[in-house]
Amino acid sequence: MGLTLKPKELIKFLEKSGYKFVRTRGTSHKIYSNGSHSVSIPIHGGKEFNIEFIMTILQETDLSKKKLLKYLNR
Numbered sequence: 001m002g003l004t005l006k007p008k009e010l011i012k013f014l015e016k017s018g019y020k021f022v023r024t025r026g027t028s029h030k031i032y033s034n035g036s037h038s039v040s041i042p043i044h045g046g047k048e049f050n051i052e053f054i055m056t057i058l059q060e061t062d063l064s065k066k067k068l069l070k071y072l073n074r
Contacts, residue, residue, distance in 0.1 A: 002051040
């Protein structure tokens with residue numbers, strides 16, 4: 001079983017990494033930005049994100065898996 005995260009956990013990690021909430025798009029996406037780059041995080045009933053989605057977000061934000069794991073203490 002691979003790494004999974006709840007949307008709240010991923011959002012907290014992004015906020016600790018310098019991303020700030022910008023706006024909500026529709027009813028199920030929250031937009032976060034670090035000033036030069038924005039990323040959309042889907043919120044669908046608290047469903048957990050799988051490793052593929054997490055890696056996509058990390059690539060889009062130039063954040064490392066190592067930094068995420070350190071944040072999660074896993």
